[in-house]
Amino acid sequence: xxxxxxxxxxxxxxxxxxxxxxxxxxxxxxxxxxxxxxxxxxxxxxxxxxxxxxxxxxxxxxxxxxxxxxxxxxxxxxxxxxxxxxxxxxxxxxxxxxxxxxxxxxxxxxxxxxxxxxxxxxxxxxxxxxxxxxxxxxxxxxxxxxxxxxxxxxxxxxxxxxxxxxxxxxxxxxxxxxxxxxxxxxxxxxxxxxxxxxxxxxxxxxxxxxxxxxxxxxxxxxxxxxxxxxxxxxxxxxxxxxxxxxxxxxxxxxxxxxxxxxxxxxxxxxxxxxxxxxxxxxxxxxxxxxxxxxxxxxxxxxxxxxxxxxxxxxxxxxxxxxxxxxxxxxxxxxxxxxxxxxxxxxxxxxxxxxxxxxxxxxxxxxxxxxxxxxxxxxxxxxxxxxxxxxxxxxxxxxxxxxxxxxxxxxxxxxxxxxxxxxxxxxxxxxxxxxxxxxxxxxxxxxxxxxxxxxxxxxxxxxxxxxxxxxxxxxxxxxxxxxxxxxxxxxxxxxxxx
Ligand code: NAD
Numbered sequence: 001x002x003x004x005x006x007x008x009x010x011x012x013x014x015x016x017x018x019x020x021x022x023x024x025x026x027x028x029x030x031x032x033x034x035x036x037x038x039x040x041x042x043x044x045x046x047x048x049x050x051x052x053x054x055x056x057x058x059x060x061x062x063x064x065x066x067x068x069x070x071x072x073x074x075x076x077x078x079x080x081x082x083x084x085x086x087x088x089x090x091x092x093x094x095x096x097x098x099x100x101x102x103x104x105x106x107x108x109x110x111x112x113x114x115x116x117x118x119x120x121x122x123x124x125x126x127x128x129x130x131x132x133x134x135x136x137x138x139x140x141x142x143x144x145x146x147x148x149x150x151x152x153x154x155x156x157x158x159x160x161x162x163x164x165x166x167x168x169x170x171x172x173x174x175x176x177x178x179x180x181x182x183x184x185x186x187x188x189x190x191x192x193x194x195x196x197x198x199x200x201x202x203x204x205x206x207x208x209x210x211x212x213x214x215x216x217x218x219x220x221x222x223x224x225x226x227x228x229x230x231x232x233x234x235x236x237x238x239x240x241x242x243x244x245x246x247x248x249x250x251x252x253x254x255x256x257x258x259x260x261x262x263x264x265x266x267x268x269x270x271x272x273x274x275x276x277x278x279x280x281x282x283x284x285x286x287x288x289x290x291x292x293x294x295x296x297x298x299x300x301x302x303x304x305x306x307x308x309x310x311x312x313x314x315x316x317x318x319x320x321x322x323x324x325x326x327x328x329x330x331x332x333x334x335x336x337x338x339x340x341x342x343x344x345x346x347x348x349x350x351x352x353x354x355x356x357x358x359x360x361x362x363x364x365x366x367x368x369x370x371x372x373x374x375x376x377x378x379x380x381x382x383x384x385x386x387x388x389x390x391x392x393x394x395x396x397x398x399x400x401x402x403x404x405x406x407x408x409x410x411x412x413x414x415x416x417x418x419x420x421x422x423x424x425x426x427x428x429x430x431x432x433x434x435x436x437x438x439x440x441x442x443x444x445x446x447x448x449x450x451x452x453x454x455x456x457x458x459x460x461x462x463x464x465x466x467x468x469x470x471x472x473x474x475x476x477x478x479x480x481x482x483x484x485x486x487x488x489x490x491x492x493x494x495x496x497x
Contacts, residue, residue, distance in 0.1 A: 006335040009113050012103055013334060020051035020197075022058055022221055023204035025065035026214025032057040037194060037223070042110035042342035043333055045377035051197050054222035059189075059229040062218040066160045066187035067235055069215030076157050076185035080136040087132035087183060090210035094125040094203060101171065104198040109167055110342030110379070111296065112333045123460065124175035124203075127478075130462040131183035134480060150494040155487040157185035158262065159237040162230040164251070166243045167196035167344050168299040168401070173266075174200055176466075176477040177240045182217065184486040186238075189218045191230060193243075195344050197221035227251075234259045240485060242266040242301075245399075245424070245471045264485045265473035266301070266466075268399040269427030271448065272420035273304035273456060276413065277312045279432040280454060286320035289405075292430070292456040294328040294383045297343055298352075298403035301472075302428040304456055306396055307407045308416050314409055321407075322367050322385060328403070330372050330380035342378045343402060349379040352402030356384055359395040359404065363388040366407070391419045399425070413438065417445045426469025430456045449476070 001008045020039065021028040029052070030036075036050035052058070070076055075083065094101060102116035111120065138155075145151035163177035170192055178188050192200035197219075204219040220226055224247070231239050231254035239261050241251050248265040255263045273292055279285050292304030309317050333341030343349045349371065356369050368384035381403055388396045388406040396406035410416040420429055429448040433439050443451040449468045452458060465476035475485050 009334040018049040020049040022052045023219040024062045042379045054220040054226045062189045065215035070187045074213040075216045084132040086211040091125040091128040093206040108198045109196040112338045112341045124171045127175040127179040131179040135183040152492040161186045161238045162236045163190045163240045164227040167193035170196040171199040173242045180482040181486040194223045232258045238262040240264045264475035267473040269425045271428040272306045273430045274308040274416045276433040277310040278434040280434045285432045287324045288456045290324035293405045325383040328383045355400045359386045362393045421447045424471045427472035
């Protein structure tokens with residue numbers, strides 16, 4: 001059958017066997033309490049599966065299994081080359097199961113199948129491959145020391161790493177944690193979002209199939225309570241979190257209340273996309289600006305949700321932007337032609353619609369603004385654009401995490417930089433200009449972890465560290481710097497005489 005048709009994916013979806021149990025110590029297990037929660041598809045609002053609702057007993061069992069595996073050195077004790085081989089096998093299995101995993105992501109999170117097959121699942125496999133390939137090449141240091149000493153600086157795995165992740169890129173965000181954490185030799189307990197737990201549960205089985213020993217990689221589905229239990233757990237050495245800034249603040253407190261575990265936070269954003277009057281290609285910039293906010297239904301931590309346009313080019317830019325926005329038509333995510341899928345659930349739909357209502361009161365609606373496709377039973381919102389006169393309006397200040405763009409007008413570079421930096425967040429930013437000096441100067445002044453010049457959201461490869469300034473978090477995912485999150489530095493001084 002033809003993979004480019006809706007019928008193909010609908011047939012595959014109907015035949016899919018979905019596993020909803022936790023994966024602990026190398027096997028699937030129901031929650032000890034017997035409790036489950038409904039996993040609902042945002043495509044049509046229908047139930048997909050019952051998923052184990054893990055609580056303290058399950059979290060404790062998973063952490064104990066992870067600790068046992070670590071202490072027994074079944075993983076950390078392997079030669080890095082051996083870990084690499086097993087991780088590469090795991091990534092190969094993910095690629096072999098591409099359709100199945102992509103389908104789980106699409107059904108669970110409402111993401112277009114064209115994206116889950118080309119970005120999410122291959123991206124997760126690539127992340128595992130990248131860290132697998134890196135781990136037998138990075139070494140320690142022999143450092144200058146007194147003549148009678150040999151000084152070594154080595155990196156060692158932390159032990160048990162817990163990863164708590166969101167729903168917008170379920171398997172990809174998880175892989176940015178488990179890829180480097182496992183490569184470095186740690187054991188991992190992953191808690192996927194309750195809104196999108198299915199792909200994590202499936203890849204855990206594939207990890208075992210690839211030869212990653214039981215207990216080294218565990219998955220405990222559940223709500224915020226399960227995440228909190230991990231963050232408070234005294235036998236967890238590190239909590240790697242991706243999610244909202246509010247929960248990130250709680251996670252830091254939980255670490256302080258328990259064992260001062262290392263806490264790494266990848267949090268929200270309200271990223272500015274600045275278009276200067278000497279923008280080299282207004283058409284491309286407008287198309288890119290639309291993609292920056294409407295791709296993945298705006299459920300992007302890096303969403304270019306604040307578009308700062310110079311007054312001189314505003315009218316022409318907005319015409320082209322709205323033309324580009326018209327190309328994002330919410331539709332069935334199982335249809336390979338769909339570029340905009342469903343909002344993840346009713347709660348998020350209501351949240352985004354509430355922001356749109358707030359926007360109607362404080363700004364001028366230029367495009368969209370409504371829920372659509374209601375007959376499907378699913379959760380769809382059209383691309384929405386507001387012209388905002390006050391840059392500190394609610395919709396221009398708070399992270400919406402939906403397809404809602406605030407356009408802000410400015411008159412000078414200094415004003416643009418000031419507005420761009422006037423935010424609690426600092427995850428990403430972009431500037432469009434033909435002047436090389438301006439590009440570098442503005443990039444330096446922007447307080448953000450990633451700055452794009454004349455592009456947006458580029459750099460899908462693993463070489464760029466990813467993370468934020470200010471309340472967008474700390475530490476960095478991706479790149480060799482990510483290994484710093486999952487290792488301790490040890491100084492060993494050997495006296496020769
Ligand atoms: P969220 O903070 O509500 O949830 C994230 C995870 O934390 C989920 O697994 C959830 O169950 C868990 N959780 C909830 N309450 C908890 C608690 N009290 N203790 C421990 N865990 C708890 O975020 P979300 O709605 O799933 O995701 C959207 C957010 O994620 C946005 O703010 C977005 O910007 C951010 N995000 C950031 C990045 C990044 O790399 N910076 C990437 C993707 C998403």
